Structure formats: structure tokens, C-alpha cells
Amino acid sequence: METIDWKNLPFGYTKTDYNLRCIYKDGKWGPIEVSSSEYIDIHIAATGLHYGQEAFEGLKAYMGKDGKIRLFRWEENAKRMILSAKGVIMAPVPFELFKEALFRVINLNRRFIPPYGSGATLYIRPLLYGSGAEVGVKPGSEYTFIIFVTPVGPYFKGGIVPLNMIISRDVDRAAPMGTGTFKVGGNYAASMRAIVAARNGGYANTIFLDAKEKKYIDECGPANFFGIKNNTYITPKSESILNSITNMSLIEIAENMGIKTERRPIPVTELAEFEEVGACGTAAVISPIAKIFDPDDNKVYEYCLSCVPGEITMKLYKKLVSIQYGDEADPYGWISIVE
Numbered sequence: 001m002e003t004i005d006w007k008n009l010p011f012g013y014t015k016t017d018y019n020l021r022c023i024y025k026d027g028k029w030g031p032i033e034v035s036s037s038e039y040i041d042i043h044i045a046a047t048g049l050h051y052g053q054e055a056f057e058g059l060k061a062y063m064g065k066d067g068k069i070r071l072f073r074w075e076e077n078a079k080r081m082i083l084s085a086k087g088v089i090m091a092p093v094p095f096e097l098f099k100e101a102l103f104r105v106i107n108l109n110r111r112f113i114p115p116y117g118s119g120a121t122l123y124i125r126p127l128l129y130g131s132g133a134e135v136g137v138k139p140g141s142e143y144t145f146i147i148f149v150t151p152v153g154p155y156f157k158g159g160i161v162p163l164n165m166i167i168s169r170d171v172d173r174a175a176p177m178g179t180g181t182f183k184v185g186g187n188y189a190a191s192m193r194a195i196v197a198a199r200n201g202g203y204a205n206t207i208f209l210d211a212k213e214k215k216y217i218d219e220c221g222p223a224n225f226f227g228i229k230n231n232t233y234i235t236p237k238s239e240s241i242l243n244s245i246t247n248m249s250l251i252e253i254a255e256n257m258g259i260k261t262e263r264r265p266i267p268v269t270e271l272a273e274f275e276e277v278g279a280c281g282t283a284a285v286i287s288p289i290a291k292i293f294d295p296d297d298n299k300v301y302e303y304c305l306s307c308v309p310g311e312i313t314m315k316l317y318k319k320l321v322s323i324q325y326g327d328e329a330d331p332y333g334w335i336s337i338v339e
């Protein structure tokens with residue numbers, strides 16, 4: 001059995017022992033099958049390949065100091081996957097099936113759960129796609145649900161470093177009445193041009209604006225956006241962004257810390273007023289933002305001038321991570337132990 005260098009694990013894919021698969025056919029879900037193959041056999045006319053009938057989720061399992069394996073708000077991922085499936089007319093994965101597959105795949109791959117203190121975690125990727133053959137544009141009649149896991153290293157290897165972002169002025173991620181609130185592959189395909197252009201320009205990622213008016217902040221690459229001013233945590237309200245589970249949790253934590261919260265449209269011009277800004281999501285929890293460049297008027301908004309993340313940002317980050325690893329009590333009922 002190979003040994004894993006937990007400390008140097010990349011934030012990327014590492015093969016594990018097992019994944020689970022389940023097929024929806026003739027109007028019902030079949031049994032969960034255990035596989036040790038990393039590959040799938042897929043029909044050449046599958047609707048997932050041609051018409052983007054696909055949705056996925058991303059969550060993590062954390063090894064605590066006490067040797068217990070913790071999951072963070074997995075119920076929200078199960079619910080969001082149902083919403084995403086319905087958003088592109090796929091058979092949703094029933095909540096109980098999601099739960100059974102999730103706990104089973106973790107238990108089957110226990111040896112890949114990184115030890116406490118390594119900064120690494122077990123990333124869990126549930127995936128649903130149209131596997132039935134169709135040629136005309138219509139929903140397929142067969143769907144495949146897969147759940148695989150992979151250990152991932154910490155997002156920030158040498159500690160948290162504030163990132164530079166560029167506002168995307170010529171690429172939209174999602175339209176107001178489109179699929180932005182669903183976690184479907186098409187949104188990520190739509191965002192690629194902007195993300196690659198940002199990276200080529202030396203930025204960590206891009207900030208998408210509302211597609212209709214280009215006036216308000218939508219999302220920050222594959223993460224939600226927040227800004228902090230006057231002891232208030234402010235995050236966009238938009239009909240084209242993913243409802244981040246990390247963001248909803250930060251809002252609750254902030255309120256319990258006596259920080260006010262607002263979810264409302266954030267005009268780009270308000271960037272000049274924030275004391276701290278950041279991106280939040282499962283991958284990094286919080287990525288503090290150092291600078292935002294707006295190519296429209298060559299304006300640069302600067303935060304954390306000495307390259308140190310803001311005080312409130314770090315308070316929120318530490319609290320959430322402590323709950324996820326079980327270092328602090330979870331007063332919210334967010335944690336499930338994997339027995």
C-alpha cells in the first residue's frame with residue numbers, strides 16, 4: 001500500500017480505492033454499485049455529453065484531533081444537488097440515496113482521509129449526468145449518479161495569502177434568468193474564458209458582474225463574494241449566483257459575533273468603500289482579496305495594504321474552520337460524524 005505525503009498533497013486529483021455509481025432507468029433508481037475503476041463507459045449520444053445535462057457538488061470530510069471524521073452541512077449539498085438536477089430537468093438524486101452513498105464512499109476510503117494537522121482534507125465529489133441516448137434537444141430518460149473522493153492539500157500552502165482579482169467586463173458567467181443558481185457544468189464552461197484571461201494577466205481569478213446591467217457584483221470565480229465595512233458583512237443578492245454553503249455559514253457566524261450582515265445588490269462603485277473583501281467557498285473557505293482591477297476605467301481597489309488579511313475576515317475564517325475540524329463546539333448543528 002502506497003504512503004501519501006499529506007503535507008505536500010496538491011489541491012488536485014489523487015486516486016482512491018473506491019467510488020460508487022447508481023443508475024436511474026425506467027423511472028427508478030437502481031442499486032448502489034461499488035467500483036474501483038476511475039473510468040465510466042458512456043453512450044456516445046448521452047445527453048450529459050451533448051446538451052450539458054450535468055450537475056455536481058463539492059464538500060469535504062475533516063479528520064478531527066479526536067480521530068473523528070466530520071462532515072460539514074452535507075444536507076445542504078444534497079438539497080442543492082436536487083435543485084440543480086431540477087434546473088436542467090434531470091432525475092434528482094433522492095436525499096436518502098445521497099446520504100447513503102456519501103457515508104458509504106467515505107467509509108470505503110477511510111485510509112485516504114488526511115490526518116489532523118496536515119491541512120489536507122478528503123474532497124467529495126457527487127456527480128449526476130444524463131446517460132441516456134438522445135439526438136434531439138430534450139431531457140434524457142436515463143441518469144447516472146457517481147460519488148468519488150480524493151484527498152486534497154490545503155488551498156493555501158504556506159498560509160493564507162490575499163489574492164488579486166480582475167473584474168470580467170467582456171465575459172458573463174450566467175444570465176439573470178439562466179442557470180447561475182444551479183451547480184451545473186455549463187456555468188463553469190461559460191466562466192473558463194474569463195478565468196483563463198485573468199490567470200494569463202497575472203490575476204488569481206475574476207469577478208463576474210450581473211450580466212444585464214454590468215453594475216453589480218455577482219460572483220468571484222467559483223466562490224461567492226463578500227465585503228466588510230462599518231462592522232457589516234455584505235454579500236451580493238443576485239438571481240444568477242450559486243447559493244454558497246460557506247457564505248450562509250459565515251453570515252450566521254458573523255451575526256453571532258455581533259457583526260451586522262446584509263445580503264443585497266453590491267454596486268461596483270461600492271468597492272471603494274470596503275475595508276476588507278474576500279471570496280468564500282468550500283475549497284479555500286475564505287480567500288482574502290488584496291486588489292481588484294477594473295479594466296473599464298483602469299481603476300485599482302486595494303485592500304490589506306501590507307498583504308495581511310483583514311481582522312474580521314480572519315476572525316470569521318478561524319471560527320468556521322475550528323467548527324469544521326471539531327476544535328470548537330458546533331452550536332449550529334452543522335457537523336455530522338461519520339461512524
Ligand SMILES: Cc1ncc(COP(=O)(O)O)c(C=O)c1O
Pocket residue numbers: 058219221222223224242243244245246247280281282283
Ligand atoms: C460558482 C460557485 N460559487 C460559489 C461557490 C461556493 O459554494 P460552497 O460554499 O457551497 O462551496 C462555489 C463552489 O462550490 C461555486 O462553484
